[in-house]
Every structure is written in structure tokens, then in C-alpha cells.
Amino acid sequence: MTQLVLEQLLNGLQFGLMLFLIASGLTLVFGIMDMINLSHGSLYMGGAYLGAAAAQASGSFVTGLLAAMLGMAVIGVVLELLLLRKLYLRDHLAQVLATFALILIANDLVRMIWGPQPLLLNPPAALAGPVELFGFSYPAYRLLIIGVGLLVALFLYVLVSHTRLGMWVRAGAANRTMAECMGVDVRWLFTGLFALGAALAAAAGTLLGPLLAVQVGMGESILILAFVVIVIGGIGSIRGALVGALLVGIVDTLGRALLPTLLRAVSSPEVAGHLGPALASIMIYLLMAAILFWRPQGLFPARA
Amino acid sequence: MKASPRSNAIEAAVLFVAALLPFLLQAMGEEFYIGFATRLLIFALAATSLNFIVGYGGMVAFGHAAFFGGGAYIVAFLMQAGIVSAWIAWPLAVLAAVVASLAIGALSLRTRGVYFIMITLAFAQMIYYSIISLQSAGGDDGLPLEQRSTLAPFDLASDMTLYWVALAALAGCLIALRRLANSRYGRALAGLRQNEQRMEALGYPVDRLKLVCFVIGAGIAGLAGALLVNQNGLASPTQLYWTQSGMLLVMVILGGVGQRYGGMLGAIALLGLEEALGLMTEYAHLYIGLALLAVVLFAPRGLAGLAGLTDLRRA
Numbered sequence: 116m117t118q119l120v121l122e123q124l125l126n127g128l129q130f131g132l133m134l135f136l137i138a139s140g141l142t143l144v145f146g147i148m149d150m151i152n153l154s155h156g157s158l159y160m161g162g163a164y165l166g167a168a169a170a171q172a173s174g175s176f177v178t179g180l181l182a183a184m185l186g187m188a189v190i191g192v193v194l195e196l197l198l199l200r201k202l203y204l205r206d207h208l209a210q211v212l213a214t215f216a217l218i219l220i221a222n223d224l225v226r227m228i229w230g231p232q233p234l235l236l237n238p239p240a241a242l243a244g245p246v247e248l249f250g251f252s253y254p255a256y257r258l259l260i261i262g263v264g265l266l267v268a269l270f271l272y273v274l275v276s277h278t279r280l281g282m283w284v285r286a287g288a289a290n291r292t293m294a295e296c297m298g299v300d301v302r303w304l305f306t307g308l309f310a311l312g313a314a315l316a317a318a319a320g321t322l323l324g325p326l327l328a329v330q331v332g333m334g335e336s337i338l339i340l341a342f343v344v345i346v347i348g349g350i351g352s353i354r355g356a357l358v359g360a361l362l363v364g365i366v367d368t369l370g371r372a373l374l375p376t377l378l379r380a381v382s383s384p385e386v387a388g389h390l391g392p393a394l395a396s397i398m399i400y401l402l403m404a405a406i407l408f409w410r411p412q413g414l415f416p417a418r419a
Numbered sequence: 420m421k422a423s424p425r426s427n428a429i430e431a432a433v434l435f436v437a438a439l440l441p442f443l444l445q446a447m448g449e450e451f452y453i454g455f456a457t458r459l460l461i462f463a464l465a466a467t468s469l470n471f472i473v474g475y476g477g478m479v480a481f482g483h484a485a486f487f488g489g490g491a492y493i494v495a496f497l498m499q500a501g502i503v504s505a506w507i508a509w510p511l512a513v514l515a516a517v518v519a520s521l522a523i524g525a526l527s528l529r530t531r532g533v534y535f536i537m538i539t540l541a542f543a544q545m546i547y548y549s550i551i552s553l554q555s556a557g558g559d560d561g562l563p564l565e566q567r568s569t570l571a572p573f574d575l576a577s578d579m580t581l582y583w584v585a586l587a588a589l590a591g592c593l594i595a596l597r598r599l600a601n602s603r604y605g606r607a608l609a610g611l612r613q614n615e616q617r618m619e620a621l622g623y624p625v626d627r628l629k630l631v632c633f634v635i636g637a638g639i640a641g642l643a644g645a646l647l648v649n650q651n652g653l654a655s656p657t658q659l660y661w662t663q664s665g666m667l668l669v670m671v672i673l674g675g676v677g678q679r680y681g682g683m684l685g686a687i688a689l690l691g692l693e694e695a696l697g698l699m700t701e702y703a704h705l706y707i708g709l710a711l712l713a714v715v716l717f718a719p720r721g722l723a724g725l726a727g728l729t730d731l732r733r734a
Contacts, residue, residue: 151533153665201716207479207536212672213715215665220708227702339544339661346537389553396548400541404526407538411530 118251123372124365129257131364132264136319137337138344138356139271140312146288146351146417147305148203153214154194155316155341156334157221162187162317163329164225167236170321176239183321184314191313195306222331231331236324260322267315268357275353284308288351288417340367343403349413358414363399370398430680433687434590441579453578454650459690460585461646464592466670466682468639471596473668474677475605476632477612481536482523482543483667486516486637488658490644492550495562495654499555505568505575509645516641517634519546524633528626540661547659561655564648575649585646589683592639597679599635608632673714675723684722 141155162183169186170179194217202210237243238256245252275281286294287301295301320333327333344363348355375391382390406414437460444450469483490512497508523542530538550556557563567575574580599605607628610618619625648654657663666689674685692710696703718725 145533149533151536198712205715205719207533208473208668208672208676209715209719211479211481211665212669212711215669216708216711216715218662218665218708219704219711223702223705223708227705335660335662339540342537343541346534346541350533393549393552396552397545400545400548403541404538404545407530407534407541408526411534 119372120369121249122251122253123369125253125257125261126372127365127368128361129261129264129364130368131361132261132268133319133323134337134340134344134364135264135357135360136267136315136322138341138348138360139353140309140315141341142345142348142351142353142356143284143288143308143312145345147284147291147301147308148199149291150199150203151207151210151214152199153211153338154217154221155312156336156338157218158187158191158313158316158334159320159337160225160331160334161190161221161320162313163236163320163324163333164229164234165317166321167234167324167329168229170236171234176237179236180318180321183317187317188310188314191310192306194313195309199309200302218335221334226331233328233330234324236321236329238325256325263318263322267318271353272357280304285417340399343399345413347403347406347413349415349417351417352413352415355413355415355417362402366402367395367399370395374398426679430593430683433680433683434586434593437586437589441582450578453582455690455694457578457582457585457650458647459687460582460589461643461650462667462670462686462690463683464585464589464646465640465643466667466674466686467589467592467596467680468636468643468682469667470671470674470676470678470682471639472633472636473671474681475596475600475608475612476629476636477608478528478629478633479536479668480527480539480633480636481661481664481668482539482541483636483640484659484661484663485523485543485546486520486640487644487647487667488654488656488660488663489519489546490516490641491648491651491654491658492556492562492644493641494568494645494648495564496556498564498566498568499562503566503569505570505645505649508568509642512645513638513641516644517638520634520637521630524630524637528629528633540664543659543664544661547656547661550659551656556654559656561653563653564651567649567652568645581646581649585650588642588646592642593679593683600679604628604631669711673711673721675721678721678723681721681723688722 137155137159141152144150144152144155165186166179166183169182170176173179198213202213242255242259244255246255246258275284283294283299283304286297286299287304291301340363344359345356347362348357348359374395375387378387378391378394440456441453444452444456465483465487469480472478472480472483493512493515494508497511502508523539527535527538527542551558567581569575570584573584575584607618607623610623611625611628615625644658647658670685670689671682672685673689674683675681678684689707692707693703696706700706714721
């Protein structure tokens with residue numbers, strides 16, 4: 116039992132860190148520009164496809180990962196300059212319409228280029244097997260994801276709280292107009308941030324590729340999870356995104372693995388069999404609703 | 420909002436064309452399209468109900484699929500339980516949507532702005548996941564309807580009758596919503612949209628007024644869902660998924676937020692475009708997406724605004 120819990124905790128940590136990669140870009144878009152970007156999931160999907168294609172072509176997973184990040188960063192800059200800039204000052208409805216349109220376009224473009232079949236993405240051969248860990252075996256590839264996720268989190272932490280660039284970002288998130296008055300060029304800062312967010316989403320897409328299927332529509336389900344993460348954490352806060360992502364990742368994973376068993380212990384197997392899966396899949400939404408109910412600004416509000 | 424004579428004329432014209440359509444299709448020998456036309460009317464009804472919440476009530480609700488798809492599931496559930504009559508099942512679908520929206524609305528209205536969008540989305544996703552994890556609801560496959568509801572003395576098994584029923588529902592709701600918009604309550608909603616704080620200071624129960632608006636919209640969506648499951652023959656999880664909520668919202672924005680016929684216009688334009696492009700290309704959504712981007716950039720008030728037909732002045 117403890118082994119199962121430990122293993123699921125690691126899985127939750129791994130999933131949470133990947134959610135963090137996706138949510139960190141999204142929360143800044145939301146926080147600084149007050150912009151609803153539904154197409155962030157498409158950046159994640161595009162990254163997974165680019166990564167899978169590049170990895171197949173080059174035979175190297177690392178090349179695929181780097182190509183995906185670079186490619187989506189470029190696409191992110193183009194998108195930001197051509198379209199999103201025109202949307203910052205519009206109302207949320209216009210942003211919903213435009214970025215929903217981007218989802219439709221991205222899904223069909225991907226189908227056009229790679230066809231309707233899911234792409235196969237293999238983990239690097241050296242990491243295909245399991246490793247021994249505290250007396251049980253755990254897939255080496257998942258450990259790698261945890262490591263990469265932690266590194267990125269550390270990188271973002273240093274970037275945001277210990278550099279001049281990060282200071283501008285935090286200033287922009289807290290009060291954009293005031294930051295502009297103090298001489299921060301929020302427009303260009305934001306183009307850079309958007310590219311970084313796109314690259315991180317692409318990294319998550321490629322890293323999760325071997326575990327989940329690389330297919331059209333993969334962005335839609337993860338997007339909503341990313342929204343849940345940033346709403347829980349507080350819109351615009353990187354720290355909130357990290358805490359929210361870990362919370363969502365672990366609650367979701369543990370809930371799915373353990374809740375049916377726990378319910379069986381306290382109620383009849385029949386009730387547990389029906390209620391368990393339903394309850395497990397809505398746990399994170401309940402968590403979000405509860406947090407919004409008691410702390411409407413999220414756990415770590417970025418705005419003063 | 421004051422209904423301008425112009426928008427009354429538009430609405431009447433569209434309904435008039437809709438009433439002539441069956442005869443037109445019959446004359447052309449294209450009765451096949453009556454099913455598609457019914458779908459248009461049903462989505463027009465659903466989009467109109469969302470437009471009431473978004474445009475009249477000023478609440479950007481991102482979980483309308485819960486009530487629309489939910490209505491479909493209720494009818495399918497009741498059918499499974501042996502309740503075939505539409506006179507019982509459809510009001511129950513509406514009632515379920517009303518009860519659900521009372522709870523969801525009361526909780527969600529504690530938040531504002533982006534947080535309201537997100538919390539309505541979260542509740543809709545909860546309903547989606549709850550239903551697909553129910554084995555008795557068919558899981559991912561959805562719940563097929565063995566037969567259409569019966570609506571004595573009418574014969575719903577006929578596609579033509581279903582079309583007339585959908586048209587009657589749409590026309591009835593449009594008329595009811597217009598009367599509502601011109602009532603004291605409608606005036607209070609218009610005031611809220613302009614300045615919530617001032618209305619609160621004047622002693623209006625702001626949250627309760629908004630909740631009523633949310634519940635009315637949800638109830639109509641439940642009715643639209645009951646019609647949809649009869650047209651589709653299946654209550655499917657995709658009707659509950661957040662992309663369905665997104666599609667409905669896109670229809671509303673495309674048609675014109677707060678325009679009485681905006682939802683209807685958007686639904687007809689979007690589904691019509693989808694159908695027409697679907698005949699020509701495998702990648703219809705690519706072109707629809709590009710068209711929507713063009714609307715965002717060049718027609719900020721949607722199709723209604725493009726035609727110079729706005730009857731709602733934004734403060």
C-alpha cells in the first residue's frame with residue numbers, strides 16, 4: 116500500500132510539473148495582459164507534433180525536444196505580433212472568439228500536415244527501462260520528466276524573482292499601467308514572455324508525448340486543467356502556478372488511484388464502483404470551486 | 420433594451436423564411452435537408468438562451484453545454500426508464516436545467532469577470548465527467564434514444580413535425596424573451612449592465628436579478644437539449660464538453676452579443692458555413708477559424724453590427 120501511494124505520488128508530481136510548464140506561460144498572459152488565451156493548448160499540441168516529427172526525422176529525442184521548443188517559440192512570436200497584440204484591449208468575448216478560432220485552425224492544420232492518426236513518440240532508448248528506487252522499480256523516463264520539470268521550475272523562479280527581467284514581469288502582472296509609466300516596455304517584454312510560454316508548452320507536449328498519445332484534440336483537455344491550475348494559484352502568479360499545478364497533479368493522480376479503494380473500505384462495493392471514478396474525475400474541479408468560494412483571488416494573488 | 424423596429428423586422432423575416440422552408444424543400448425535392456434545418460433551429464434556440472445570459476445579463480458564462488447537453492441526457496435517461504411522453508420528459512429536462520443552474524449560478528455569482536468564466540467552466544466540466552463516468556449513461560459512447568419522444572396529438576416520428584415543433588419553440592422563446600426584456604425586470608437587467616454599483620445603491624437585489632437571468636437562459640437551453648436528442652437520436656458526451664460551450668459562445672459573439680436575434684444569426688451562419696464547407700473540403704474548420712478571426716478583427720460587433728443593426732448601445 117505505501118509503495119502504491121509513493122508511486123502514485125511520484126506520478127502526481129510528474130504530471131503536476133508538466134502542468135506547471137503549460138500553466139506558467141498561460142498565467143502570465145492572463146495576469147499581465149488580462150487576456151483569455153484558449154489557444155494555449157494548441158501550442159502544447161503543436162509542440163508535441165513538432166517534437167514527434169523532429170524526433171522521428173533525426174532519430175534523437177533531445178533534437179526533437181529542442182526543435183519543438185524553438186519552433187513553437189517562433190510561432191508564438193509571430194502569433195503575438197500579428198494577432199494577439201490587437202486583442203489585449205478588446206473585451207474577453209472578442210478574445211474568446213479569436214482564440215477559439217485559433218484552436219479550430221490549429222486542429223485542422225495539424226490534421227492536414229500529419230493526418231488523423233496519432234503519432235508515435237518513443238522515449239529515449241537509454242531511459243526506456245525502469246530503475247530501482249526505494250525498493251520499488253519506477254520508469255526511468257518519468258524520473259527524467261520530474262528532473263526536467265524541477266529544473267525548469269528553478270529556472271523560472273530565478274528568472275522571475277532574482278533578475279531585472281523578472282522584476283519587470285512581476286511589476287507588469289501587479290499593475291501594467293504603472294509599470295509602463297515607470298518605463299518598462301511591456302509590449303516587447305510580453306512578446307518575449309509569450310515566446311517563452313509557447314516554448315515551455317511545447318516542451319511539455321514533447322515530454323508527455325511518449326506517455327500520452329500525440330493526437331488532434333490533446334490540447335483541449337489539458338487546457339482546461341491549466342486553467343484550473345492558474346485559477347487555483349492566482350492569476351498572474353508563477354509561484355501560484357507551481358503550487359496549483361502540483362496540487363492539481365497530485366490530487367488528480369492520487370484521487371484516481373486511491374479513491375475507489377478508499378470508498379470500498381467505507382461503503383458497499385456497488386456504491387464505490389459507481390461513485391469512485393466519478394468522484395475522482397471531478398475532484399480537481401471541486402477543489403477549484405472550493406478555493407474560489409473561500410479565496411476568490413486564488414491562493415497567491417498577483418495583484419495588490 | 421428597447422427593441423428597435425428594425426430588429427423586429429429581421430426576426431420576423433427569419434421566422435417567416437423558416438416557416439416557408441419546409442414547403443420550399445418539398446417543392447425542390449430536397450426533404451433530406453429538413454433534418455439539418457431542424458438542427459439549425461435547435462442551435463439557434465440554444466445560442467439565443469446563452470445570448471440572454473451574456474448579452475442581457477452581462478455574464479460571460481462558459482458552461483452552457485452543461486444545460487444544453489444535460490437536457491438531452493435527461494430525456495434519454497427518462498426514455499430508458501420508460502417515460503416516452505414529451506409532455507412529461509421535456510418539462511423535466513427544463514426543470515433539471517433550472518435546478519442545476521440555480522445551484523451553479525448561486526455559487527458562481529460570488530465571483531466576477533475572468534473568475535466567473537472559469538468557475539462556470541469548472542462546474543460544466545464536473546457535470547461532463549460525472550456523466551461519462553456513469554455506466555448507465557453509456558460512458559464515452561453516449562446514450563442512444565430508442566425512439567423519439569411522443570408528443571400527442573402530434574407525430575414526432577415525422578421529421579417535418581419535429582421541425583415545426585423546434586420552430587414553435589424558437590419563436591415562442593424569442594417572443595417571451597422580448598417581452599421579458601421590455602418588462603420592469605428587463606429594464607433592471609439593462610441598468611445592471613450599465614452600472615452594477617449604481618443599481619445596487621438604488622436598492623436592486625443585483626445578484627438575485629442576475630441569478631434569475633442565468634436560470635432562465637439555462638432552462639431554455641434544457642429545452643433545446645431535449646429537442647436536440649430527439650433530432651440526433653443520441654445524447655453524446657461531446658454535447659457536454661467545454662468545446663460545445665465554446666461553440667455556443669462563438670455563435671453568440673459571431674451573431675452579435677445582446678442582439679435579440681444575435682444567437683439565431685450566429686447559429687445559422689456558423690452551422691451553415693460548416694455544412695457548406697463540409698461539402699467542399701475535409702478541413703472546414705480551418706476556413707471557419709479564419710472567417711471568425713476576420714470577424715474579430717474587422718467586425719467587432721458581430722454580424723449584426725456589420726449590418727448596422729445594433730439595438731444595444733454599450734455604455
